[in-house]
Amino acid sequence: MTDKKIRVLVAKPGLDGHDRGAKVVARALRDAGMEVIYTGLRQTPEMIAEAALQEDVDVVGLSILSGAHMALAPRIMELLKANGQTHVKVFIGGIVPDEDIPRLMEIGITGVYGPGASTEDIVKEIRSAIKGK
Amino acid sequence: MSLADSVLTGDRLSLARVLTQVENDTPDGRAALDALFPHTGKAHLIGVTGAPGTGKSSLVNQLALHFRKQNKRVAIVAVDPSSPFTGGAVLGDRVRMKDLSGDAGVFIRSMATRGSLGGLAQATAGVVQVFDAAGYDVIMIETVGAGQSEVDIARLAHTTLVVEAPGLGDDIQAIKAGILEIADILVVNKADRPGVENTEKALKSMLDMAHPTQRVYLHHGTPLVPSGHSPQVQRTWGEMEGGWIPPILKTVATEGKGIAELIEQIEKHAAHLHVSGDWAARERARLESELEAALQETLMSQFRERVSDQQYNEVMRQVFERSLSPGEAVKKLTNGRAK
Numbered sequence: 001m002t003d004k005k006i007r008v009l010v011a012k013p014g015l016d017g018h019d020r021g022a023k024v025v026a027r028a029l030r031d032a033g034m035e036v037i038y039t040g041l042r043q044t045p046e047m048i049a050e051a052a053l054q055e056d057v058d059v060v061g062l063s064i065l066s067g068a069h070m071a072l073a074p075r076i077m078e079l080l081k082a083n084g085q086t087h088v089k090v091f092i093g094g095i096v097p098d099e100d101i102p103r104l105m106e107i108g109i110t111g112v113y114g115p116g117a118s119t120e121d122i123v124k125e126i127r128s129a130i131k132g133k
Numbered sequence: 134m135s136l137a138d139s140v141l142t143g144d145r146l147s148l149a150r151v152l153t154q155v156e157n158d159t160p161d162g163r164a165a166l167d168a169l170f171p172h173t174g175k176a177h178l179i180g181v182t183g184a185p186g187t188g189k190s191s192l193v194n195q196l197a198l199h200f201r202k203q204n205k206r207v208a209i210v211a212v213d214p215s216s217p218f219t220g221g222a223v224l225g226d227r228v229r230m231k232d233l234s235g236d237a238g239v240f241i242r243s244m245a246t247r248g249s250l251g252g253l254a255q256a257t258a259g260v261v262q263v264f265d266a267a268g269y270d271v272i273m274i275e276t277v278g279a280g281q282s283e284v285d286i287a288r289l290a291h292t293t294l295v296v297e298a299p300g301l302g303d304d305i306q307a308i309k310a311g312i313l314e315i316a317d318i319l320v321v322n323k324a325d326r327p328g329v330e331n332t333e334k335a336l337k338s339m340l341d342m343a344h345p346t347q348r349v350y351l352h353h354g355t356p357l358v359p360s361g362h363s364p365q366v367q368r369t370w371g372e373m374e375g376g377w378i379p380p381i382l383k384t385v386a387t388e389g390k391g392i393a394e395l396i397e398q399i400e401k402h403a404a405h406l407h408v409s410g411d412w413a414a415r416e417r418a419r420l421e422s423e424l425e426a427a428l429q430e431t432l433m434s435q436f437r438e439r440v441s442d443q444q445y446n447e448v449m450r451q452v453f454e455r456s457l458s459p460g461e462a463v464k465k466l467t468n469g470r471a472k
Contacts, residue, residue: 005220030216030222031216031221033219033221034221035215035221035224035243035245036221036223037243038224038225039227039231043234047235051227051241053145053146054241056149056150083146
């Protein structure tokens with residue numbers, strides 16, 4: 001009947017209140033035919049992992065502009081794993097210094113996007129990450 | 134252990150996966166529904182519908198908090214529209230339901246309509262059945278922001294809440310023909326906003342029209358419900374005569390105001406359904422339409438197996454040329470077996 005839809009959780013962990021970027025990405029993913037679950041601002045890692053579980057998403061997109069990515073991302077990866085959701089691909093968008101990227105990749109983040117990243121690239125890379133699983 | 138068995142033991146990851154299978158209508162999903170079906174029929178299904186922006190999600194959030202205080206396990210199915218162009222969707226109902234995070238007694242699932250037009254998705258009924266089997270006591274189903282004819286929810290839910298808000302003004306007129314008729318309980322949310330009296334008045338006068346029987350019932354020769362009745366009188370009347378007149382309740386969901394009273398009415402309605410036998414009648418009607426839908430689908434696919442595309446296209450060509458009516462075409466395709 002319906003083909004398998006890609007389900008994406010777009011979440012804003014931490015305390016920064018800037019969600020324009022997250023909304024632009026959510027909209028772009030929607031236009032690419034994906035189902036985007038948007039959680040809103042100020043989510044704890046626990047809230048994000050729980051939402052990812054309940055919604056059985058394929059992808060989690062984290063928007064972090066606060067600089068707290070090295071604290072938040074590992075915690076979220078841990079919780080996803082503890083919930084048995086190791087198949088979920090996690091992407092980060094926001095302000096992430098280049099030197100942090102290798103460490104994020106090490107803990108299993110699939111992709112990191114800074115200012116100026118094209119939404120087309122994000123869509124493409126989500127699709128290929130899902131296919132490869 | 135099968136996925137369905139894991140759902141029955143309360144495993145949340147299995148539950149989430151089965152919901153996906155059911156939503157995608159996979160063979161595994163169908164098998165799970167078959168296995169879970171004997172365990173369904175226990176939950177109170179509450180539908181929440183109304184125009185976009187009336188505060189349905191915030192209301193569901195508050196109701197869930199109250200049900201949790203009563204130690205009931207709560208599932209929420211939140212439906213938002215899919216884009217008709219790309220098939221994509223942004224499902225944003227969780228934004229208003231943050232208070233429920235971290236509570237293992239609550240499970241929220243967002244669904245896109247995926248082309249379905251009645252305010253729900255095709256698979257919503259199946260998803261609700263899975264939650265029912267998983268032992269959730271209350272299942273709230275929030276429809277897409279609905280206007281006039283998105284009334285599928287009334288077929289699925291035991292209790293349907295129609296949510297209004299002041300300031301929608303003339304929309305009341307447009308709305309009342311369809312969606313208000315399905316309301317078991319009318320909620321005027323955002324009741325701290327100006328214009329709330331007008332909205333309430335419009336709903337009351339609509340109810341008078343929608344329930345003309347109200348005037349027929351006489352008590353010792355005088356109408357039991359005088360014109361200009363208060364909602365209280367309506368309620369008393371509803372209980373006395375065994376009927377149900379939808380009460381109108383005012384809430385401010387963001388502040389939690391009026392929620393306890395709303396819960397009380399929801400519980401009264403459930404009790405009314407049990408006493409009057411309407412609960413069973415609604416269950417029966419719903420299951421019958423499910424059976425019919427399944428039957429239609431199966432018969433259609435059986436028919437498609439028997440008739441080649443070539444035969445079908447040939448008959449269709451004759452219909453297009455007006456040399457065969459659709460009725461005659463059916464007779465031909467079913468070898469005269471169709472009536």
